[in-house]
Amino acid sequence: MSISFHIARTCGSARLGRLTTPHAIIETPVFMPVGTVASVKAVPQEILEELGAQIILGNTYHLYLRPGVDTIRRMGGLHGFMSWNRAILTDSGGFQVFSLSDLRKLNEDGVTFRSHLDGSSHFFSPESATEAQIGLGADIIMAFDECTEYPAEPKRVRESMELTARWAARSKKYFEEHKHEVPWACVGTDAAVRPQGQSPESPRIESEIIMSDGPNAELRSAGRTRASAPTQTQSLFGIVQGGMDRALRKESAERTIEIGFPGYAIGGLSVGEPRELTREIVEFTLEHLPKDKPRYLMGVGTPEEIVEYASLGIDMMDCVLPTRAARHGLLFTSEGKVSIKQARYAQDSGPLDPNCGCRVCQRYSRAYLRHLYASNEVLAQVLNTIHNLAFYLDTMRRVRHAISLGEVSGFLSDVWSRPKP
Amino acid sequence: MSISFHIARTCGSARLGRLTTPHAIIETPVFMPVGTVASVKAVPQEILEELGAQIILGNTYHLYLRPGVDTIRRMGGLHGFMSWNRAILTDSGGFQVFSLSDLRKLNEDGVTFRSHLDGSSHFFSPESATEAQIGLGADIIMAFDECTEYPAEPKRVRESMELTARWAARSKKYFEEHKHEVPWACVGTDAAVRPQGQSPESPRIESEIIMSDGPNAELRSAGRTRASAPTQTQSLFGIVQGGMDRALRKESAERTIEIGFPGYAIGGLSVGEPRELTREIVEFTLEHLPKDKPRYLMGVGTPEEIVEYASLGIDMMDCVLPTRAARHGLLFTSEGKVSIKQARYAQDSGPLDPNCGCRVCQRYSRAYLRHLYASNEVLAQVLNTIHNLAFYLDTMRRVRHAISLGEVSGFLSDVWSRPKP
Numbered sequence: 038m039s040i041s042f043h044i045a046r047t048c049g050s051a052r053l054g055r056l057t058t059p060h061a062i063i064e065t066p067v068f069m070p071v072g073t074v075a076s077v078k079a080v081p082q083e084i085l086e087e088l089g090a091q092i093i094l095g096n097t098y099h100l101y102l103r104p105g106v107d108t109i110r111r112m113g114g115l116h117g118f119m120s121w122n123r124a125i126l127t128d129s130g131g132f133q134v135f136s137l138s139d140l141r142k143l144n145e146d147g148v149t150f151r152s153h154l155d156g157s158s159h160f161f162s163p164e165s166a167t168e169a170q171i172g173l174g175a176d177i178i179m180a181f182d183e184c185t186e187y188p189a190e191p192k193r194v195r196e197s198m199e200l201t202a203r204w205a206a207r208s209k210k211y212f213e214e215h216k217h218e219v220p221w222a223c224v225g226t227d228a229a230v231r232p233q234g235q236s237p238e239s240p241r242i243e244s245e246i247i248m249s250d251g252p253n254a255e256l257r258s259a260g261r262t263r264a265s266a267p268t269q270t271q272s273l274f275g276i277v278q279g280g281m282d283r284a285l286r287k288e289s290a291e292r293t294i295e296i297g298f299p300g301y302a303i304g305g306l307s308v309g310e311p312r313e314l315t316r317e318i319v320e321f322t323l324e325h326l327p328k329d330k331p332r333y334l335m336g337v338g339t340p341e342e343i344v345e346y347a348s349l350g351i352d353m354m355d356c357v358l359p360t361r362a363a364r365h366g367l368l369f370t371s372e373g374k375v376s377i378k379q380a381r382y383a384q385d386s387g388p389l390d391p392n393c394g395c396r397v398c399q400r401y402s403r404a405y406l407r408h409l410y411a412s413n414e415v416l417a418q419v420l421n422t423i424h425n426l427a428f429y430l431d432t433m434r435r436v437r438h439a440i441s442l443g444e445v446s447g448f449l450s451d452v453w454s455r456p457k458p
Numbered sequence: 459m460s461i462s463f464h465i466a467r468t469c470g471s472a473r474l475g476r477l478t479t480p481h482a483i484i485e486t487p488v489f490m491p492v493g494t495v496a497s498v499k500a501v502p503q504e505i506l507e508e509l510g511a512q513i514i515l516g517n518t519y520h521l522y523l524r525p526g527v528d529t530i531r532r533m534g535g536l537h538g539f540m541s542w543n544r545a546i547l548t549d550s551g552g553f554q555v556f557s558l559s560d561l562r563k564l565n566e567d568g569v570t571f572r573s574h575l576d577g578s579s580h581f582f583s584p585e586s587a588t589e590a591q592i593g594l595g596a597d598i599i600m601a602f603d604e605c606t607e608y609p610a611e612p613k614r615v616r617e618s619m620e621l622t623a624r625w626a627a628r629s630k631k632y633f634e635e636h637k638h639e640v641p642w643a644c645v646g647t648d649a650a651v652r653p654q655g656q657s658p659e660s661p662r663i664e665s666e667i668i669m670s671d672g673p674n675a676e677l678r679s680a681g682r683t684r685a686s687a688p689t690q691t692q693s694l695f696g697i698v699q700g701g702m703d704r705a706l707r708k709e710s711a712e713r714t715i716e717i718g719f720p721g722y723a724i725g726g727l728s729v730g731e732p733r734e735l736t737r738e739i740v741e742f743t744l745e746h747l748p749k750d751k752p753r754y755l756m757g758v759g760t761p762e763e764i765v766e767y768a769s770l771g772i773d774m775m776d777c778v779l780p781t782r783a784a785r786h787g788l789l790f791t792s793e794g795k796v797s798i799k800q801a802r803y804a805q806d807s808g809p810l811d812p813n814c815g816c817r818v819c820q821r822y823s824r825a826y827l828r829h830l831y832a833s834n835e836v837l838a839q840v841l842n843t844i845h846n847l848a849f850y851l852d853t854m855r856r857v858r859h860a861i862s863l864g865e866v867s868g869f870l871s872d873v874w875s876r877p878k879p
Contacts, residue, residue, distance in 0.1 A: 075829065079836040083817060104804065104829045112807055112825060120821045383525065386533055396504060400541045404533060408496065408525045415500040415839050 058176035092124035098133030114174020163207035194280035290325035363421035395427035513545035519554030535595020584628035615701035784842035816848035
């Protein structure tokens with residue numbers, strides 16, 4: 038088994054789970070920071086560890102273009118390349134091909150696109166996108182899908198959903214035939230990813246949980262290695278599409294489940310539709326996904342939304358919002374959003390968030406953060422991003438705690454009643 | 459006493475000293491990272507502490523323009539504003555007025571200049587520049603001087619040196635009359651700068667040395683507070699000018715010493731002259747400075763140069779080179795300079811510097827650093843700057859160690875024999 042999922046407790050629709058991957062055991066619901074080009078922008082990996090990030094994302098489209106899959110494969114995959122020993126998930130590249138690149142040409146085989154960096158021409162198919170993801174070596178990789186735009190005609194949504202279903206089958210077929218080519222699959226062949234001081238012959242240490250809390254989290258993590266069997270490899274998740282149409286969502290879920298994956302994602306949401314509609318489609322789609330598999334909602338959301346989706350039964354989420362907003366001076370706090378560029382903070386000697394224990398709130402004032410932002414200092418991006426990630430990861434930690442106490446509905450209403458300045 | 463300087467050992471012309479300031483006891487020779495607008499670009503203060511930075515620089519010109527002296531004064535001075543509890547030195551603003559601002563108009567009184575930010579008009583005199591530095595509240599502040607350009611006519615160099623001497627006397631007069639206005643001068647009046655958990659009535663804890671080495675450096679630092687007397691305040695250093703003319707350098711030194719300062723800087727060097735000339739003028743000027751006072755060479759240099767100047771008897775140096783070069787991908791290592799943007803590093807899985815213990819060299823590969831730089835990732839600036847500062851601070855730590863062993867000449871030749879790729 039390259040992945041296993043165990044639900045320890047439920048509370049309403051919310052689930053407290055444990056997702057075992059080759060590089061880490063992840064407590065769910067989990068928020069996954071986005072590290073587009075093998076860096077969660079502005080934050081060193083050791084600080085991500087300190088923040089309790091259990092799993093981060095990489096973007097196949099970006100990494101394929103630069104530095105290239107071969108370079109990363111030679112360094113032992115993304116884990117070795119970026120020196121991150123906890124879990125990683127890569128997307129299939131589909132979403133970026135459709136949103137970032139120019140002159141794309143789609144057919145049954147796949148999609149031809151031009152690089153947003155240099156205009157060079159490339160081709161992604163279910164097979165080549167899966168091949169790239171095997172080379173990158175994330176713990177969890179995604180089937181190559183077409184993310185349907187919003188709004189779209191019913192006929193277009195159906196055709197797109199059906200294409201995604203056919204591509205899912207091809208992604209799985211390629212993966213099953215090549216999954217042992219992952220850079221770290223064969224024990225003893227790649228010293229670069231072997232934990233320090235461990236020879237190829239020494240016994241494997243079973244993975245242990247990366248506890249996000251507690252003073253020794255990093256120490257425990259440092260002693261961790263991937264679980265035992267030499268057949269250990271990546272896991273491929275399927276993606277449900279179908280736009281905003283319930284019948285198509287149901288059909289997409291059924292067809293994806295029929296192909297069979299160890300985890301299922303809900304794609305094609307948060308693409309411009311009203312938030313109430315997102316929630317409805319999420320809730321509806323979840324009814325048609327297996328309860329015993331991890332369920333990943335792609336590309337969401339605000340702090341309030343990630344709490345809400347967790348309460349609906351989503352286990353995994355990712356979003357660029359905390360990192361991107363930070364770089365624009367928009368900070369999330371227990372007292373609501375703070376636009377740190379505002380002059381009102383110029384003389385504010387208080388911490389950004391008095392209820393936050395992150396290194397930024399423990400040391401720096403709003404006045405200083407405002408000054409760094411106004412002066413366009415790089416440190417503004419560093420500190421703002423650290424805080425926003427701390428807020429997201431801490432929010433999800435509290436969600437898990439609320440589920441474990443059976444109090445998620447109270448927690449939810451508490452989050453929604455936060456002041457909005 | 460707001461400052462004291464004790465020389466523990468000499469080796470040739472080099473001196474191992476201990477400079478006691480209100481916020482820290484500094485081991486010299488010391489390299490001071492530059493934090494222009496109250497941030498050593500891209501590096502959080504807690505990482506500067508980890509690197510063993512004992513004292514950092516702030517630029518009066520920049521801070522006066524943004525966020526303004528009053529804002530910083532209200533936060534308890536720079537120490538409170540940027541949350542840095544070790545020592546700080548500010549320059550007088552003179553150098554930046556002459557190098558950065560437009561439409562400056564100089565007369566005996568001072569200099570009128572336009573902000574490089576918004577074109578607004580401002581006036582700096584010895585009095586107003588000293589007033590600004592008192593408001594910023596650094597441990598060590600500098601007399602307002604004119605940094606003579608290079609090359610310059612003999613007449614121009616003499617007039618400029620004489621103006622600097624008259625301005626030094628005015629700077630000192632203003633400082634003596636106003637030095638108790640420093641934000642942290644009067645114990646009990648400013649809670650913002652009081653160390654946590656210490657009431658105005660509680661006994662002052664004597665400063666202890668910030669040991670740059672050893673695992674508990676940060677812990678010791680955290681327990682440190684400023685030395686005892688309520689009369690504790692800043693110290694004003696004089697600046698020797700005189701261009702590349704020995705007679706004028708000697709006269710400038712004598713006139714500055716006659717005014718009387720607790721420390722002396724050598725200004726007006728590293729302004730475009732040949733390096734051999736810099737060295738000659740430094741060596742010559744040092745002969746005319748008191749041996750029992752700290753001697754600060756402004757604005758130098760490369761790693762090899764800071765070692766050489768320390769060997770000549772310089773106690774303090776500052777330079778933007780390690781931080782600025784880092785942002786341009788130029789990294790200093792024990793094996794010579796590395797331009798990390800080069801394609802030769804794209805597949806290099808080794809550490810940046812195998813002999814460096816910094817968090818960057820301990821964790822990341824050259825390939826990864828090259829990728830971050832090529833991808834224009836913010837993390838490139840963060841990691842590159844951390845390493846370059848580690849290299850500079852470690853170099854100076856080794857210089858101090860060599861002096862303590864009486865082996866500075868061997869260390870010097872060792873540094874100069876480094877491979878230069």
